[in-house]
Amino acid sequence: MKKWYKGDTHLHTTNSDGNMTPEKLISECKKIGLDYMIITDHNYNTIKKSRFDGDMLIIQGQELTDEPGHVNVWGAKVPHDPPHKLDTVEDYKKLIDASREAGATISLNHPFCSNCPFLLDKDEFKFDTVEVWNTVQHSDNLKNMEWWHEQLIKGNKIMAVGGSDHHRYYGPVSFLAVPTTYVLAEEKTADSILKAIREGRSVVTNSPKSSMIYLTVGSAQVGDTAKLSENDTAEITITKFKKGHKLVVYNNDKVIFTHTAEKNFKTWSAQFKIKEAGFIRAEIDYNLGPVSTRVVAFAERTFLGNRGVKKTNKTMPELFWAFTNPIWIE
Template identity: 30%
Template sequence: MPRLKHFVEKSREGTYYTIPFTVPENVSRVTVSYSYWQGTKGLLREIHPQNIIDLGLMDEKRRFLGWSGSAHPSIFVGEDKSTNGYLVQRPESGEWSIIVGAYHVVPAGVEVTYDIGFEYHKPGDPESKNYKQDEPEDISSDSANAEPELLFGDLHIHTIASDGALDSEAVGKLARDSGLDFVGLANHNNYADNFCLPDIPGLTFVYAVEWTHYKGHMNFFGDKAPFENSFIANTPEEMEKIINDARSLGAVISVNHPKCPFCPYKWSSMNFDMIEVWNGPMRGTNIRGIKWWTQLLREGRRIPAVGGSDFHRPKDFAKLGNPITAVYSPSRRREDILKNIRAGHSFVSSGVDGARLTLTCGDAMMGDAVRYDKNKKLHLHAEQLRGETLVLVTGSGERVIKHFARGNLDIDIEPKNDNFAYVKAIRGCGKRGAVRALTNPIYFQKEEEEDN
C-alpha cells in the first residue's frame, strides 16, 4: 500500500491545493485514508481548533470526484460503489490528485500521512463498465399555465454525502411528512446526491451544492454539477471564475449565513444572486444577516432573501424546516420553483406553521418592480399570526403598521417614495424583537428607470 507523508505549513492555512499520486491499470477501487495530530476534539474543535485538514479527490483527467472535508478518515471511489459524497465511476490509470484543505494549522505545522490502497479486477471478471447514475424522473407536475401555488421548502439540508446523519431518501421522507413541498440537498463541496435523487411522491428536489470555502459559503442551485473540475479558489480571481462558470451552466448563486461568527462571508465580491438571511433558528447571526441584506437594498441592489435550516441530523440545534422559504410557483417543477425564488416571489418564515406574509401592489407581487404612485397602496395579506408586530421596512427606515397581530388579516399600506418596501413580523419588544417572518421587497421604479 503506497504511503505519502506530507507536511502542511502554517502559511498554507486557509488554502486548498493538490498532491498527486499514481493509479495503476486494472484497478476497480481506490481508497485514500489519512491521519494527523488533531489536538482539540469534539465540539471545542471549532471554538479552539488545533489542526483540521480536509480531504477531497480528483481523477486522472482532473475531474472532481468528491469532498468529505474532515468528516471521514478514509474514503473510496469504485465502479460499483463509492463513499457517500463521491461519484461512482471506474478508476482509470494515471495521475490522480488528493485535494488538501488546510482549514486550521498550528504554528509549527502538521504532518499528514496518506495511505492509498487499490483493489484490482480478478481474472475472469466481466468487462468493467463505468457506472452511470440515472437521472431521476421529474416527479413534479407540469402546470405552467396554472395560477401560482404557495409551496414550502427548505433550501439548506445536509445528508450523509457530507456531514449529515441521514441519506437523501430518509431526509426526503422526513421533509414531506413535515409538510414541505421541496428541498435542496446542499452538501459541502459535493453534488453526488444530485445524480441519484430518490423518487418521493409530493416532494421536489431542487439541485443544490454548498460551495464551502474558508472565506464563506454559497449555495449553487439549479445545476446538477456546477463545477466540473474543482471548487478550489485561493484568489478573488479564482473565486469569480468558479461563480461565473457555475452561472453559465444555469446555477443560481446564494450567499449562506453571511454573518455567522464561525464561517462568515469574507469575500469582497458582490457577485451573487440571493442571500440566505435566515439560517437555522432565529438568533443574532440572522438579525445581522437581515441588516446586511437591508443595507444592500438601500444601496440600490435588488436581491432576494431566502432561508434554510442547515439541517444535519434529528434532535440537533438546526431543525428541518426552520426556517422555510415559501414561494409562489405555477408548478412543482424544480425549474419553476427556482425561477420564482430567484425572482423574489417568496417570503421566509419560521416554519410551515409560522406566520405567512404576502405583499402586493396592484398586480405586482414580492420581487416585482412597479412605478411609484402615491395613490396605489401596498397590500399585506397575513395568516397564522400569533401576536407578532408587523413592521414596514423601506429605504428610509422602519415603521410599525400593526401591534400584536393575531390570526389572519389584510392591511393596506400607504407607500413612500422609496426604492423598496418589505414587511417583517417580529415577536418581542420594539422593532428589535425576534423576526418570525419577512417578505421579499417590492421595488419602486423611478421614471428614468422606465425610460431605460
C-alpha cells in the first residue's frame, strides 16, 4: 500500500561547500522528522550506496556542477572520478547520459537561477524531473514555476520537486527541508522513492510541518491518469491551511477553483468540477505584503548573489507555499 514519505532532495556537506559533516547533517535531518534525505555534494559521491540510519533513508546522490548548469543525479554512482572538471558541453552531456545508463534519476536544478542558470536547451536535454522550488522562497522560483506550468500546458509531462539546497545554518535560522518534498511511494526504499518522483507522485510544501495538499479524482492521485468521461469531480483536502493563504486549482491554462482561508484550518476539504482533458494541479499562494527590503536584500544576497538591492520599501510578489504535481485527465 502506498504511503506518503517526506524528505529533502538537495543537501550539501563538508565534502563540497556545506559546513556540516555528513554525520551532523544526517543527525539534523532525523531531528526534524524526515523519512528520507538525498545528499548531493558538488561533483562528489558522499554516500557510496543508499542506506538507512535508524528509520531514515539516506539516498545516494550528487550535484553535477559545471558551466552548462547544475543537475542532481540520484540513486546511482556517477561513473566518473572526482573532480568533474569537464572540458566541453559534450563531455557534460556524456557524463549525464552515462549516469542515466547506470540507473540514476536526473533532476534539472534551479533552471532560472540568477547566479547559475541552466544554459543548455531544456527542450533537448533529457531529465526526469525539474527542481521548481529551490531553497527559501525568492523570485527565481517564480520563474521556475512559470516555465514549468507553460510546459504542462504544451503537453510536456514534466515532473516537479523541491529541494532546500542546504549548505549551512544562518545563525539560529535553519532552512533545512525548506522546501520539503512529499513522495507517495510503495515502500521506503531508494528505488521506490525515486520511481515515485519520476512518475510525478509528489507534493512540495514549505517545510515538514507546513500545509499538505491531497488532490484526488476518484481513486486517482497525483501522477495518475483519470478519465473525464468516468468522473468529472475532483476532491481536495488541505491540512494546516493557514489564514490568508489562497488555494488555486488549474485545469490546463484555466483557474477552475480558488479559496482563501478565512481562518486557520487543521483540515479543510472541497470538491470542484473538472472542465476539460489535460491536467489539473493545485497550488497554495500567499502574499507577504509590504516588507522591508532589508529582508529581501538578505534573501537575494544569500541565495541570488544580488548585492545591489537598495534599502527602501518594496512589495514582494505573491509566492507559493505548496504545490502538487498534476493528475492527468483523459
